[in-house]
Amino acid sequence: MPALPAGISVTEIDIPHKVRPEKPRSRLFNLAKLSLALLVAWLVLPLLPLALWSFSRSWYFPDLLPSDYSWRAWEYALSSTSGVPQAILRTILIAVATTILSVIVGVPAGRALGLYQFRGKALIEVLVLAPMVIPGIAVALGLHVVFLKLGLAGSLIGVMIVHLIPTLPYMILVMAGVFANYNPAAESQARSLGASALKAFYYITLPAILPGILIGSIFVFLVSWSQYILTLLIGGGRVITLPLLLFNFATSGRNDITGAIGMIYILPGIVLLLFAARYLSGRNMSAGNLGQI
Amino acid sequence: MTQVMLKELAKIYNGSIAPAVSSLSLTLESGSLTALLGPSGCGKSTILKMIAGLLPPSSGDILFDGTSILRKRPEQRGAAMVFQDHLLFPYMNIADNIGFGLKMQRLPKSEIQSRVGKMMELVQLGGFNARKPSALSGGQQQRAALARALVTRPKILLLDEPFSNLDANLRIEMRELLRTLQQEMAITTLFVTHDQEEAVVLSDRIALLLGGELRQYDTASALYAQPNDEEIARFFGGRNFISGTSREGRFECSIGTFTLGGNYRGRVGKLTFRPENVRIGDDSQAENSFDALVLSKIFLGTQTRIRLAAGGEEFDATINPEDALNLEENMTVRVRLPKQSLWVLP
Numbered sequence: 001m002p003a004l005p006a007g008i009s010v011t012e013i014d015i016p017h018k019v020r021p022e023k024p025r026s027r028l029f030n031l032a033k034l035s036l037a038l039l040v041a042w043l044v045l046p047l048l049p050l051a052l053w054s055f056s057r058s059w060y061f062p063d064l065l066p067s068d069y070s071w072r073a074w075e076y077a078l079s080s081t082s083g084v085p086q087a088i089l090r091t092i093l094i095a096v097a098t099t100i101l102s103v104i105v106g107v108p109a110g111r112a113l114g115l116y117q118f119r120g121k122a123l124i125e126v127l128v129l130a131p132m133v134i135p136g137i138a139v140a141l142g143l144h145v146v147f148l149k150l151g152l153a154g155s156l157i158g159v160m161i162v163h164l165i166p167t168l169p170y171m172i173l174v175m176a177g178v179f180a181n182y183n184p185a186a187e188s189q190a191r192s193l194g195a196s197a198l199k200a201f202y203y204i205t206l207p208a209i210l211p212g213i214l215i216g217s218i219f220v221f222l223v224s225w226s227q228y229i230l231t232l233l234i235g236g237g238r239v240i241t242l243p244l245l246l247f248n249f250a251t252s253g254r255n256d257i258t259g260a261i262g263m264i265y266i267l268p269g270i271v272l273l274l275f276a277a278r279y280l281s282g283r284n285m286s287a288g289n290l291g292q293i
Numbered sequence: 294m295t296q297v298m299l300k301e302l303a304k305i306y307n308g309s310i311a312p313a314v315s316s317l318s319l320t321l322e323s324g325s326l327t328a329l330l331g332p333s334g335c336g337k338s339t340i341l342k343m344i345a346g347l348l349p350p351s352s353g354d355i356l357f358d359g360t361s362i363l364r365k366r367p368e369q370r371g372a373a374m375v376f377q378d379h380l381l382f383p384y385m386n387i388a389d390n391i392g393f394g395l396k397m398q399r400l401p402k403s404e405i406q407s408r409v410g411k412m413m414e415l416v417q418l419g420g421f422n423a424r425k426p427s428a429l430s431g432g433q434q435q436r437a438a439l440a441r442a443l444v445t446r447p448k449i450l451l452l453d454e455p456f457s458n459l460d461a462n463l464r465i466e467m468r469e470l471l472r473t474l475q476q477e478m479a480i481t482t483l484f485v486t487h488d489q490e491e492a493v494v495l496s497d498r499i500a501l502l503l504g505g506e507l508r509q510y511d512t513a514s515a516l517y518a519q520p521n522d523e524e525i526a527r528f529f530g531g532r533n534f535i536s537g538t539s540r541e542g543r544f545e546c547s548i549g550t551f552t553l554g555g556n557y558r559g560r561v562g563k564l565t566f567r568p569e570n571v572r573i574g575d576d577s578q579a580e581n582s583f584d585a586l587v588l589s590k591i592f593l594g595t596q597t598r599i600r601l602a603a604g605g606e607e608f609d610a611t612i613n614p615e616d617a618l619n620l621e622e623n624m625t626v627r628v629r630l631p632k633q634s635l636w637v638l639p
Contacts, residue, residue, distance in 0.1 A: 185380055191367040192345045192374040193394035193445060203393070207384040 047266065053259030073256035077264070084245060084261060091241040094156065094231075095224040098163040102171040102220045103213060105164070110175020110212075115184060132169050139165055140233045147234055154236040162234040163224045170219035178212030218272045225268055295357050295371075295448040295481050297321040297344070302353035304339050313339045314505050316353070321449070324479040326472070328492035331502035337485040340502075341451045344483070345372045357448055368397070373447035377454045379438040381426035387437050388413070388422035394445035412444040415474060432463045436470070443474060450475070450482040457488070468495050489529060493517075501525060517567065519636055526565050526638070533571075533608040535564045539637045548604035552580050554633040563638045570634035571610030573599065573626050582629040587620055601628060 053059065054073050056066030077084045112118075113125060131139070143162060144153060152158030186208070190200040228243045235241075246265055249258045298321070304314040314336040321327050329337045342348035344355055346367035354361050362370050373394065381390050389396075392409040400408075413419050416436040426434060435455060442450055452471075456464045472495060475482050486492050492499050493513040500510045509521045520526035523534055537546025544551045544564050551564065575582065585603040597617035599610045610628070620626065 183378070183380070185376060185378070186382065188342075188345075188347045188367075189374060189376060189380040190382075190393070190397075191347065192370075192372060192451070193441065194368045194371075194397035195393075196366070196368050196397075199397060204382060207382075 050259045050262045053255045054257075054263055056256055056259075059255075073260040077257055077260040082245075082257070083240065084242070084264070087240050087242045087245045088264065090156075090239070091225060091243075094160055094163060094239075094241065095221045097160045098167055098224040099217045099220045101160065101164055102167050103217065106168060106171030106175050106216060107209070107213065109168075109172045110177075111179045113172065114176040114179025115182065128169055128172050130169075131165050136166050137229050137233070140230050144233055153234060154238045156239055159231055159235045159239045159241075162230045163227055165230065166227065167220040167223045170223060171216040174212050174216035174219065175209070178209050182208055215276065218276055222269055222272060226265075294323040294479055296323040296359075297449050297481055297483070298356040298359070299340070299344075300354040300356065302340070302343060302355065303351050304336070304343060304348065305351045312351070312505055314343075314350075317502075317507050319500055319507060319510060321481055321483060322497075323481055325497040326475050326482040326484060326495060328496035328499045329483055329485045329502060330489060330492040330499050331487065333487050335502050336505040337487075337502060338453050341374065341453050341483065341485055344370075344449065345374050345451055346370050347374075371445075371448035372451055373442035373445055373449075374451045374453065375435075375438050375442050375455045377457055379426070379434040381429075381434055381437055381441075383426055385426075386422060387418065387424050387426065387429070390426065390437060391441045391444055393441060398445070408444055412440045416440040416470065431459055432467065435459060435467060439467075439471065439474075443478065443480070446478070447480060450480045452482065452484045454485055454487070456491070457486070464491070471495070501528065503528070518634075520565070521639065523563060523565075523638055530567075531565055532568055533566050534638075535606050535608065536562070537564055539564070544635065544637060546604070546606070548606055549583055551630060551635060552632050553635050553637065565636050565638055566608075566630055566634050568598065568609040568611040569596075570631060571601075571608070571612075572629040572631065573610055573612055573616070573620070575627055575629045577627070577629065579629060581632055581635075582627060584625050585628045587622055587624045587626060589622060590617060590620060592617075601626075603628070 052066060055069050055071070057068035057070040057072070059066035076082050080086065109128070113121065113128070140162060143165075147153040147158050147162070150158075152161065182205075186204050187200045190204045191197070195203065226243060227241070228247060231239060231241050231244060235244075242261065242265055246258065246261045249261060299317055299319045302314060302317045302319075303312055305312045317340065319327075329340060331337050339348065343350045346362075346365065350363070355363055357370075381387075382393065385393070388406075388409055391412055392405045395405045395408060410419075413421065416439060418433060418436055418440065421429070421433070421437075426437070429437065435458075439455065455471075456467045459467060468491065471484075484492075484495060486495075496513065498510060498512055499516055501508045501516065503524065509516060509525055511519075516525065517529055520529060520531065523531075526534070535546050535548065537544055538561050539545075539553065542553050542555075544553055546564060583603055585601040588600040588602050588607065590600075591598045592614060593611070595614075596611045597614045599612060599617065599620060601608055601610060
C-alpha cells in the first residue's frame with residue numbers, strides 16, 4: 001500500500017516520558033528499529049530469488065546460488081517475440097483507462113457519500129464496499145453472460161469496464177474521506193464572486209481534492225495492473241496483459257523468464273510507492289481518512 | 294447603487310412542514326445598510342442564500358432595481374457574500390484571493406492589480422499580497438474576505454454574521470471599517486446578525502425577524518421606543534409592561550393616570566417605557582409623578598438597576614450608580630415617567 005512510508009515511522013511511538021525515564025525508552029526505540037528491519041526484510045527478501053532467477057543460466061538444487069549467469073532471460077523478455085512489450089503497453093492502456101473512468105465515477109460518488117446525508121446511504125456504503133469482500137470471480141461469471149450479449153466480451157473496453165469492479169471501491173472510499181473534510185461553502189463563496197459552476201470546480205474544488213484523486217488513482221492503477229482472473233474471464237484469452245503472460249511463463253517452468261517479467265511487473269508498484277512517499281504523504285490527510293467510513 | 298426588493302419571499306425546505314421563511318416583503322433602499330436581526334435558526338441565512346442565488350425560493354420574487362433576478366444564476370447576480378468563516382481560498386495568496394472576482398469578470402491583469410492594491414490599502418492589508426490566508430490573523434482574514442467581496446463592486450453586499458468569530462475589540466473595529474467602506478462605496482448592504490447591539494450600531498434600518506417572519510422594519514431608535522408588540526420590546530431589552538387602558542392621550546392603570554406624549558386612539562393594552570427613562574428622586578409634583586417602593590438594587594457596572602413597585606405593579610429603572618448610592622431597599626421614592634418616553638403597545 002502506498003500509505004506505508006508514513007506508517008513506517010515507528011520511531012514516533014508515543015511514550016509518556018515523565019513516567020518512563022531514558023533507559024526503557026531507548027530499549028523500546030531499539031525494538032522499533034528491529035521491527036522496522038524485520039518488516040523491510042519481509043517485503044524485500046522474497047524478491048531476491050526472483051531477481052537471481054532472471055539473471056541465471058543454470059540454477060539447480062541444492063545450490064544456494066545459480067552456477068552460471070546470463071542476460072538471455074532479459075533479452076528474451078524485452079524482445080517483441082516474447083509479446084512482453086506489447087503486453088506492457090496493453091496493461092498500461094487498460095490501467096490508465098480504468099483510472100480515468102474511476103475518477104469520473106468515483107469523485108461524484110465520493111462527494112455524495114462524504115458530504116450529504118440521504119435515505120439509504122448506509123446501504124449504498126455497503127454496496128460500494130461489497131466488491132472488496134465478494135470474490136471478483138463470482139461477479140465476473142455472471143457478468144460474462146451480459147458482456148457476451150453486449151459484445152463486450154473479449155474486447156479491450158470490456159476488460160476496462162470489468163476492472164472498475166475491484167477498483168472503484170478504493171477511489172470512492174478515498175474521495176469520500178476527502179469530501180468528509182471538505183467545506184462546500186467555498187464553492188458558494190466562489191459562485192457569489194462571479195465564478196460559474198465549472199470555474200468554481202476548477203479553481204476551488206479541484207485544488208482541494210487533487211491529492212485525494214492522486215492517491216485514489218495510484219490504488220486504482222495498481223489494482224488494475226495486477227488484475228488476473230477478471231482479465232482472463234472477460235478478455236477470453238484475447239486480451240493479453242502482463243499478469244496473464246507472467247502466469248503463462250510461471251506455469252511452463254521458465255523460472256528465468258518468469259523472474260525477468262516478475263521484476264518488470266513489480267516496477268510500477270515501487271515507482272508509485274516512492275512517488276506517494278515523496279509528494280503525497282503529509283500533504284493531505286486523504287490516506288488517513290480511509291478509515292473514516 | 295441598487296434598490297433591492299423582496300416580494301412575499303418564502304422558503305419551505307424539502308421534508309419540513311414549517312416554512313424557514315414565510316412571505317417576507319422588504320425593500321432595501323439603494324446604498325443603505327440594513328441589519329437582518331433575529332435569534333439563530335430564524336431563517337436569516339436562508340434569505341441571504343436566496344438573494345445570492347444559492348438556494349431557490351419556494352415562492353415570491355426578488356427584484357434588483359425593479360427587475361426580477363430569480364432566473365439569473367448566482368454568478369450573474371452581482372450579490373457578493375461574506376460568510377462567518379472567512380472562506381479564503383487556501384491555495385491562493387491574499388492578492389489572488391481578493392482579485393478572484395475580478396479575474397472571473399475577465400478584467401485585464403493591470404486593472405485587477407491596481408484595484409486589488411487600492412482595496413488592500415483600504416482594509417489595511419497593504420504589503421500582504423504574497424501571504425497565504427493561513428499566515429493571517431483572524432481579523433486580517435475577515436478583512437481580506439470583506440475586501441474580496443467589495444472589490445467586485447457588487448450590486449448588493451450580503452454579510453452572514455461576518456464578525457461573530459472575532460473577539461469583542463476586533464468586532465468593534467471591523468464594524469467601523471465596514472460602515473466606512475459601505476458608505477464610501479454606497480453599496481446596498483444586508484447584514485445578518487443575532488447581536489442586537491451590532492444591528493443598532495451598524496445599520497440604517499433593522500429588519501427584525503422572529504420565527505421566519507418579519508415583525509418590524511424600522512430604524513433602531515424606533516425599535517427601542519415604539520416596538521410593535523411586547524415580544525419585540527423584550528427582544529430590545531424592554532422590561533416594563535403595565536396593563537391598563539388608554540383614552541384621549543391618557544393611560545389609566547392601577548398606579549394612576551398618566552399623560553401620554555401622543556395620541557393612541559383608544560388602544561387597550563400595555564404601557565411600556567424604557568428603564569433608562571425612569572426618573573427617580575425628582576421630588577416634584579410634575580405630571581406623571583408618583584410614589585414607589587424600592588424592592589432591590591443591582592449594580593451593573595456603568596449603571597445600577599432599581600426594581601420598583603407601585604399600585605401592585607413592578608417595574609425597573611436604570612440610573613447612574615452615583616445617584617443610586619442613597620437609595621436603600623424598602624425606601625419610598627418619588628418616580629416620574631416623562632410623557633415622551635411612554636409608549637402604548639398596539
